[in-house]
């Protein structure tokens with residue numbers, strides 16, 4: 001019999017790549033999707049898999065709906081990827097973020113407990129839980145110190161996942177995933193903002209890009225590699241929590257410089273802090289300015305994860321390196337806007 005997976009947040013970046021992976025593994029894939037005023041399947045369309053997915057109307061805010069769809073579908077595995085996942089929005093909407101990210105997870109866990117404790121559960125935990133980092137690199141045992149309502153909401157769901165595993169013997173795993181990017185990344189996140197905006201600048205569709213803190217450092221991997229780790233967690237001998245990362249960190253400034261390199265834009269960098277700016281050598285135009293608008297009330301300065309446990313226990317390794325990831329994103333955005 002085919003395995004059945006229910007994916008919340010199926011139309012997000014990870015939902016799209018995970019669906020593709022599970023369909024390739026011959027799963028029946030059910031996608032929980034909340035209704036919106038416009039079409040939302042563009043990422044699934046890009047991967048050519050929309051018609052293979054069984055969509056169900058769902059919202060993590062509604063307990064009766066969650067209970068009902070789990071009962072109706074009777075999934076073998078549930079991947080909880082739905083979230084209000086943009087950190088700056090979590091400062092503006094802390095209660096809604098908590099309701100979706102923290103209580104949403106609990107609504108699913110409690111439904112599993114009541115309906116069928118054999119259903120395996122994956123929770124999308126995050127490196128944002130480490131926040132003001134207690135040690136370098138961060139492991140599964142590093143003390144948590146979140147720096148945003150988003151981070152705090154994910155700490156709640158992380159511990160609740162652990163609690164339901166220990167208390168009710170549910171096969172529930174948390175993947176503590178560090179930043180992972182792709183051509184399908186939302187354009188509000190810094191990597192895609194950079195690759196999309198710099199392409200527009202190159203082809204004359206945008207005058208300049210405004211950016212926030214370029215000193216922040218992240219451990220960036222490829223989303224396609226990271227969804228494999230999610231599946232491995234639910235398909236190994238026992239449930240546990242794992243850090244998924246590359247073990248390498250780079251600053252936002254480095255990401256920008258590499259993107260400029262792949263676009264063959266030669267630049268000069270001037271000024272410091274809020275006055276820092278980047279000038280296009282070919283025409284003398286300022287193409288990047290710093291704006292206080294993109295600074296956060298509290299910042300996570302530096303994240304770098306140790307994927308040792310995942311390497312040893314799951315035999316998981318990231319395949320796409322930093323340079324390859326930047327190139328892939330730049331090339332994808334070039335294709336989207338290049339004339340002809």
Ligand code: NAP
Nearest residue numbers: 009011012013014059060081082083085124126177179180
């Ligand atoms: P994403 O692209 O922002 O997708 C989030 C998904 O959640 C969207 O499909 C969204 O649907 C859905 N959603 C939001 N609120 C919902 C609600 N109330 N009910 C049902 N669905 C709702 O996020 P992602 O990058 O794929 O990340 C997937 C998960 O991993 C998230 O939980 C995120 O917090 C976590 N995570 C991501 C990273 C990363 O670097 N990408 C790292 C660690 C953890 P709409 O289209 O309707 O908004």
Ligand code: F7E
Nearest residue numbers: 085087126127128178179188189190191211212213216294
């Ligand atoms: O910011 C800095 C910003 O928004 C990265 C989510 O998937 O990964 C993601 O969260 C860094 C921050 O991602 C801009 O201050 C500078 O230090 O791309 P981001 P994030 O906040 O790390 C984690 C693991 C998740 O779990 C989240 O769901 O970049 N930065 N200038 C900027 N960031 C943005 N967005 N825009 C700027 O203009």
